[in-house]
Amino acid sequence: MGQFLQFAFLGLAAGAIYSVLASSLVGIYAATGIINFAQGAIGLYSVYLVAALRTDGSLVLPIGTLSLGSEDDPTSMELALVLGVVSAVVWALLAHVLVFRPLRHAPVLAQVVASVGLMLFLQALVQLRFDTENLFAQSILPENTVEIAGAVVNVSDLILAGVAIAVSLLLWAYFRLTTLGVATRAGSEDELAARLSGYSPDRLAAIVWVISGAATGLIVVLASFTIGLTVTSYTFFVIPALAVALVGRLTSFGIACAAGLVLGAFQSVISWLATKTWWPEWAQAGLGDAVPFVIVVVALFLLGGRIPSRGSLGEVRMPAVRIPRIRVVPTVAIIAAVVIAILLTFGTWRFGVVTSVILTLIALSLVLLTGYLGQISLASMAFAGAAGFALSKLTTNWNVPFPFSMLFAALIATGLGVLVGVPALRIRGAQLAVVTLAAALAIQSFVFNNPAITAFEGNMIADPTLFGIDLGVRDGTNLVTLRFALMVLVVVAIATLVVLRFMGGSTGRAFLAVRSNERAAASVGINVAATKLLGFALSAFLAGIGGCLIGYSRGQLSAGSFTVMIGLTLLAMTYVGGITSFAGAVIAGIIGPLGVGYVFLTQTLSFGEYYELIAAGSLLLMAVMNPVGVAGAASEFGDRIRTLRHRREPEPQPGAPGAAQSAEAGAHV
Template identity: 80%
Template sequence: MGQFLQFAFLGLAVGAVYAVLASSLVGVYAATGIINFAQGALGLWAVYTVAALRTSGDLVLPIGRIPIGSEDSPVMMWPALIIGVASAIVWAIIAHYLVFRPLRQAPVLAQVVASVGLMLFIQALVHLRFDTDDLLALRILPDDTVEFAGAVINVSDLILAGIAIVIAALFWAYFRLTRLGVATRAGAEDELAARLVGYSPDRLAAIVWVITGAATGLIAVLASFTIGLNLTNYTFYVIPALAVALLGRLTSFGIACAAGLALGSFQAVITWLTTKDWWPDWAQAGLGDAVPFVIIVVALFLMGGRIPSRGSLGEVKMPAVRIPQIRPIPTIAVLAVVVAAILLTDGTWRFGVVTSIILALIALSLVLLTGYLGQISLASMAFAGAAGFALSKLTVNWNVPFPIDMLLAALIATGFGILVGVPALRIRGAQLAVVTLAAAIAIQGFVFNNPGITAYEGNLITDPSLFGLDLGVRDGTNLVTIRFSLLVLVVVTIATLIVMRFMAGSTGRAFLAVRSNERAAAAVGINVASTKLLGFALSAFLAGIGGCLIGYSRGQLSAGSFTVMVGLVLLAMTYVGGITSVSGAFIAGIVGPLGVGYVFLNQTLNLGEYYEIIAAAGLLLAAILNPVGIAGAFTELGDKLRARRGHATATTDDDGGTSTSLVTPTTSKAGLNA
């Protein structure tokens, strides 16, 4: 009993971070209607700011640094704490005025990707600006202990839990008892009414951003000594925080706080249980990461329809979807260019070309599901990884030949896709993004990083062969063979053409109908539930094929090939390229992680370390300024030029010339209401 209580109390430090992040998420949602995926990243910057001040004495800024102290005489604890909290507040204000305020009336997808982009941007900036390998978090809270029922409890853990409770109570008091807080809640119900009585929703939201930024920075800095410094952990603490916030329907600070503390303790108890002899080997790692996903799915599936939405002055539709048409001459021209790129390159450059081809297929799975069906998914690389690890077992353990092994592995990924897609039957929009991101983290932790599931002979993958022809990726010192490169091109081309046929046919029309209006789609006889599950299945299958090709190109897999961060960066590139077009998927493949764009940035410009921050900045700019993406911008420009040319040829001359009609490509004006 003593050990159980000791681990339960040890979890209070992380639980306090969950609780304050959850309370902050509830506050931001009440003020803006936005689920801020970057909330944990605000605390991340504050933690490293304080660590740098107390270690080297430098105040690190996004550009430059200010020496306040030195290594021999670093900044004292309380001034460093105040500066760290202030830095989180500054980031919160920047987030409000530069990112989310311009997107106040934007569709949900733009808000979600901007939030994810801000999260990626801050994390990448921390990695670039701080010496993350050498910085340590120094103690701030007392180093005392107390004994209770045979358990030794850290006083600092109790203080952190108490601070989390106090912060939740203060949030509740602000929104319930103060004039500005009540006005913020009223504006959430009817923004126009709030403006008519003299309140500015933007200013009310800015106040909430300030106090939530301060709370996030404070709890992160105070808990940093106990939970340590880690770029990924602080960033993704937002997922368990979202899990407990959703338990309170994004309205209850009390439930969010209590559930956050309980979740932190529960995860610590699970860690203790894994040390027991009777605990199964397959559950030795990652089970704690899967718990938030289960909580989120249960909470949203049971009461997703009762989570309140924010009233607004209007909504901007997503750009039209251009129905893909298979044109022989352009298709052959593109294939000729790719074949030439394969034949004329070698080594790292050919590897970049092959990786770009594979990433284009995974990006196409995002275009199909998110851009075409309107279901926001952040789990594409998780589906790809599921297929990749399944391929390892199929080829090494059971000697399944190519291409049957790839098809079976992709079907396993399809099963994961359908499982993750089930909540989409009840929820949509940002809440679905929460589910898919939580699923990606759960799959990464419980499957990819779990030796009891994926560790089999080093996760080797047998080279593909067909009719006795070796199609392996390497041949001696040759990094990527031409025959493997052509194999990848053939597989991706076939899959792309099939998907384009789907998009242009009755299945595509059903997808667009659901994307535009689910009730109207059901009224004309479309089975909305089946259509959604079909979309998740097809998307996961495509991502699974891509994951298998990644596995073949590596010869041996690791969890690092399919991290959540890689998936988010690929989403960023797909959105920048154009989330509603097949061309956008091709652009995403070119500029995706380890693709041709990355190789150029790394090898030619020697700027590879800046790739993630460039990707995040591009995502933010695309979400705010250019939601149609690069492909969409070129398409719109072409339409304008054709329209002008058609108008000019339609005029009559003195002899009574004939007029001509301007034929534009087929498009769908469906808005993304997901």
């Protein structure tokens, strides 16, 4: 019992972070109606800022560095702590003013991708500006221990739990006992009424952003010595925080706080149990990270209908969709252009071309599911990775030949996609984004990074062969063979044409009807549940084919090929390109991770280290200023040009040759 309690108390540090982030998420949701996926990333900058100040006195700014000390005389702990908290407040205010306030009445999709973009931007900025490999957190809280019921407990863990409870009480008191807090709550129900009462929802929201930013910065800096410094950990602490916030229906600070502390303790106990000899081998890695996903799904299924939505001044709409039409000449021209690019390139550049072709297919899966069906999914690379690892098993252990191995692996990804899509039958919008992001992180931790599940035969993938022709990616020193590149193009072209045919037919119209209005779609005989599951199935199948092609291009898989961050980056690029069009998927493939755009930045401009920052920054700009993306903007510009031409054309006069021709044409019509 003593060991059980000891490990439960050891989880209080992580639990305190979950609790404070969850309380902050509840407060922000009450003030703005936005679920902020970047809340953990806001604290991430504070952690590394304090670590740098305590190491050599460097105050690292987004641009430039100020010296407030040296290695022999670093910044004092008190000043470093204050600056860390202030930095979190500044980032929170910037997020409110520059990102979320302009998107207050934007579609949920724009708010979600902007939040994801901010998360990617802050993480990329930290990796760019700080020496993340050599910075270490220093102790701030007391390091002594006390004994409770036979368990040796760190005093610092108890203090962190106390801070989490205090933050929760502070936010509860602000929203319940202060005039401004009550006005903020009223504004969440009826924004127009709040304005008529003389309160500015923007200013009320700014106050909540300040409080939540300060609380986030404080707790992560205090806990950093216990947790350690890792970039991705603090970024993804938002997933368990979202889980416990949803348990509290995004309204209860007390439930969110208590659930966060319990979840941290529970994860610590699971880590302890995993060391026992009787514990199953398959559950020794990543199970703790999968728990938040289960909590999210259960909470949303039980409470999804009772989670309040913010009142708005008007209706918002998703970006417009253009129905794809397969035309022979443009299709042949695109394929010919890719063939020429393959023939004219070699080495890293050809690898970039092939990768762009593969990423176009995965991006198309996002266009299909999110742009057409309106179901926000952040798990595309999880589906791709599931197919990739299944392909390794099929080709090395069971010797399944190409292309059947790829089809079977993609079907496994399809089953996973349907499973993840089941919650979409009850929820939508930002809540569905939470589910899919939690699912992606759970799959990455519990499946991809679990040696008991994925570590077989070194995750090797046998080269594809067809009718005795070797289609392998390598041939001696040749990085990408011409045969492999053309095989990828053929597979992607076939899959793309098939899915475009679906999108342009009755299936696509059903998708658009469900996206527009689910009740109206059901009233005209469309099976909404089946349509949603079909969308997840088709999207996962496309992503699975892409994952198999990635596997073939590598020859040996690792979890690093299918991380959540890569998936989010590809989503960012798809949104930048245009989330509702095939052209957007093509643009996303070109500028996606390791694609042609990435090779250009790395090889030609030597800007490879700035890639993630540029990607996230582009996403933020697009989400705020141009929600339809590059492809949508180009289409709108073309429409305007055609409209102007039509207006400038003089109407034919009666009796003129043109008039006679027009009359004749009209008669034929």
